[in-house]
Amino acid sequence: MEPLMTGSNSYRIRQGDTLSAIARRNNTTVDALARANNLQNPDRIVAGKTLVIPGANDGFEANAPRPMPRPANRPTGTSQNRDSFEPGTAQGTVAQGVTPAGTAGVSGTQNGYRNIDLTAFRQGGSNSESAIVVGTSEGNRTPNGGFTASYGGHTDPGNAKHNRGSFSYQGGGATSPSHADEIWNRELGRVTPQYQRAAERAGLDPNNALLASTFYDLHTQSPRAAQNFLNRELPKLAQDPRGVTPEALVDARVNAFRTDNGQISASGFDHNEQRLRADQTRRETALVRALDARGYRDGGGAVENAPIPRPRPENLTAGTTALPAEVPIPRPRPENLQASNTTGGATPTDLNDTAEIAPAADRPAVQTATPWVSQYNASKVERAGDKACFRAAVVMAAGAGATVTGPDNRIQVATGDDPNGGVTVNAAAARRGREYIDGQLDAGKPVVVGVDHRSGRNSDNVDGITDHFVVITGRGTDEQGRTYYTFHDPATRHEPRGADTNPNNRFYVDQDTGNLYREGPTNGNVVQRHFEVSMVRPNA
Structure with a gap:
């Protein structure tokens, strides 16, 4: 990173880079990078x-200016076209562009929730x-910003399609869950102007946090249902004597x-109103809990144990019945996903991960x-647990006939933690390590490598850099x-997540340094994080 001007840096784009990865490593946003570099299509770099990196906001200054919205003529990316109730239903055409939507404050729609800046609300990708x-x-995130097992990918029980990211994105063009989140945030930006106009016509405040969410x-x-919500339901909602409450919103x-x-x-609920209502109640309740936990109530305090909104019998459509109190609220999808049970150790892991992960279509x-x-398999690993990677x-290497040598024989690729994220790299060592890996793979032997996935020194490993170990098992060329x-990743009990058949378990080559990396978020469970190889452990 070479200084370019006060408050800015420059960055030369590497083969395989994405704008989201560059933004994350430089503590900025895709929108800020696109604006600073006049990028008409941020999906094409x-x-x-060379990119200009705008002055980074470290998040400690509460009043730091928000990034500006995209120009209205900028392409907004691919819609996921996902409607698990009527698969294949086309989405309605709506106005292009993003319109700034006011500032945070007490909402004109009086339901106890603040006004939000709709543009700022969507900025930051997975964050x-x-x-x-x-x-x-x-069901892919937690109100405190954490990740559940299904964030990295799962199968939608409604239409059997593969989802990834916070929004359960099903469209094309996403290279990672975080990239999927950027794409869908652009889609939400695309439909925001139509939402604003519809709310204003109905006499509602579009900036209200609960209504917008x-x-x-x-x-x-369901984009189809969302169109009906704008065209038919907002005018009715404005006349509802309950106001814009969770109960009214469920109806x-x-x-x-x-x-x-x-x-x-x-169709995803067999056209059954009771099942649909239970799902919509669950979803609205989840929104309430997330907004409350994140301080969007007037007064800013979190509200614990937010009640589940239940429809009032007098407001039900004729011919329906109220939900009895004992009707269970469905679990987040996928349907068999258990409550997250994340260890607090050196390797944060969801021990109840059962997400369906489709294997990669291509093999190396x-x-x-x-x-x-x-x-965590005590029958095969001595002192199994968080620090047994x-x-x-x-x-694993021994199962393929390879014997891993001690740390004195390592090829040390990383020389330190990069203050901008990731690691600093000895390019010659990275090349030597990759040549060694290639030779071993050609001989039918896997290679154990250390990876860095968090900032700061790790005193548990000899180099003070390595945070985790995985096993490289194959080499291939993708369609690009x-x-x-x-690679195999041991940091899970769920084989489809950890095995090399998972399309997310792939390293690519950084064209600048020659090092191997896997794109991903910088927090959450280790098996989904951003990895950069820090050392190579040769075989005997």
Whole structure:
């Protein structure tokens, strides 16, 4: 990173970079980078070009200026076209562009929730408020910003499609869950002007945190229902004597799935109103809990144990019945996902991860016969647990006939933690390490490598840099012509997550340094984090 001007740096784009990765490493946002560099399409960047990095906001200054919204003529990315109730239903055409939407304050729609800046609410990719709030409804995030097991990918039980990211994105073009979140935030920006106009026509305040979050959540679940919500339900909501409350919003959401003759059209729930209402109640409740936990109530305090809104019998459509108190609220999808049970140790892990993960469609040309072993498997790994990743890696390598040597023989690739994220790299060592890996793979042997996934010194490992160990098992070339290396990750009990068949378990080559990296978030469970190889452990 070479200084360019006061408050800014420059960065030369590397092969395989994404704007989201560059933004994350430089503590800025995709929108800020696009604005600073006049990028008309932030999904298309060219290796070798130099970007201006705007002055980073470290998040400690509460009054730091928000990044500006995208120009209205900027392409907004691919819509995921996901509607688990009527698969394949086309989405309605809406106005392009993003309109700034006011400032935080007491809302003109008096329901106890503050006004928000709709543009700022969507900025920050996986760290955006929209990703966290809507992601909580989807079951992929927690109200405090954490990640559940399904964030990295799961199968939608409604239409059997593969989802990824906070919003359960199903469209094309996403290279990672965090990239999927950026794409869908742009989609939410695309539909925001229509939402604003519809709310204002109905006499409602579009900046109200609960109303806006409900629309964003409904558009994420079913764009068709979201259109009905704008066209039919907002005017009714404005006249509801309860106001824009969670109970009234649940009724509006359910009615948004009705046809013009009043019939429920929700194939994912067998067109059953009671099942649909239970799901919409769960989703609205999740939004309430996330907004409360994040301080969007007037007064800013979190509200514990937010009540589950239940429809009032007098407000139900004729012919329906109120939900009895004992009706269970459905679990977040996927349906068999258990409550997150994340360890508090050196390797944060969801021990109840059961997400369905579709194996990669392509397999590497060079593969080794390496078994996957969890570091939590006490029957195979000595002193199994949070700090057993290296011992598990050694067991896996031994299963393929390789004997890992001691740390004195290591090829030390990383020379330190980069203050801008990731590691600083000895390029010659990175090249030597990759050549060694290639030779071992060609001989049918896997290679254990150390990776860095968090900032700060790690005194548990000899180099003070390495945070975790994985096993490289194969080498291939993707459809874009990029070389990749598959790996087994022991930091989970869930084999589809940890095994090299997971399409997320691939290293790519940094064209500047020659080092291997895996894109991902910088927090959450280790098996989904951003990895950069720090050392290579040769075989005997």
